[in-house]
Amino acid sequence: MPAESIASPSPRLIRDGKRFSWLAGVCWLITLAIALLEVGALALRSGHAGLLHGGFAFNVDLSWLDMADAPDPAFVPIDHFTIGQSLLCTALLALRLLPGQIILWSLMRLFGTYGRGEVFTARNTYRIRVVAWSLMAYATVPLITHASLFAAGMSEVAVKLEVRQLDAFVTGLVVLALARVVSFGCAIDEDRQGFV
Numbered sequence: 001m002p003a004e005s006i007a008s009p010s011p012r013l014i015r016d017g018k019r020f021s022w023l024a025g026v027c028w029l030i031t032l033a034i035a036l037l038e039v040g041a042l043a044l045r046s047g048h049a050g051l052l053h054g055g056f057a058f059n060v061d062l063s064w065l066d067m068a069d070a071p072d073p074a075f076v077p078i079d080h081f082t083i084g085q086s087l088l089c090t091a092l093l094a095l096r097l098l099p100g101q102i103i104l105w106s107l108m109r110l111f112g113t114y115g116r117g118e119v120f121t122a123r124n125t126y127r128i129r130v131v132a133w134s135l136m137a138y139a140t141v142p143l144i145t146h147a148s149l150f151a152a153g154m155s156e157v158a159v160k161l162e163v164r165q166l167d168a169f170v171t172g173l174v175v176l177a178l179a180r181v182v183s184f185g186c187a188i189d190e191d192r193q194g195f196v
Helices: 003-007 011-043 083-115 122-151 163-195
Strands: 049-052 055-058
Touching: 011 049, 011 055, 011 083, 055 083, 083 122, 122 163
Parallel strands: none
Antiparallel strands: 049 055
């Protein structure tokens, strides 16, 4: 079998790469819109944005769906805090949402390069590493935000650890190991191209 046919990615990988790139792009746009709405609600000190049990919360009026529940009495609207505290909340929420945005953007770009038939490249290795580090940031940033809210006197919760944070951190480690494997694949692919 010729070396070119071994090296070229399958049409299925290219097709799936394009599909997954579009899917990741749609997910990124949806989550970006939601993130901008949430950060904007905090920045504009909307009565629908605030804190609940040491975390960020948003009251959405669904009365038109007959799904409206009474707001949780522990919900504290952001306009009950000083402007400085609400600005801190806005910055902390933006920091909290950033890793997820980076993950989806990187996946969209990674699948896009697969859709162009580029598999073992340094650029893809870099994107996989970005996803890995962003997953670990996604796991650790809530520790920073909770501690900051506690230090600012806005929350009674100094440390809040959830199972999803541990899941994200372990997944980040696995993806980081995968990036290492892809980098070996890149080296093998470069060596193979040197012989062709």
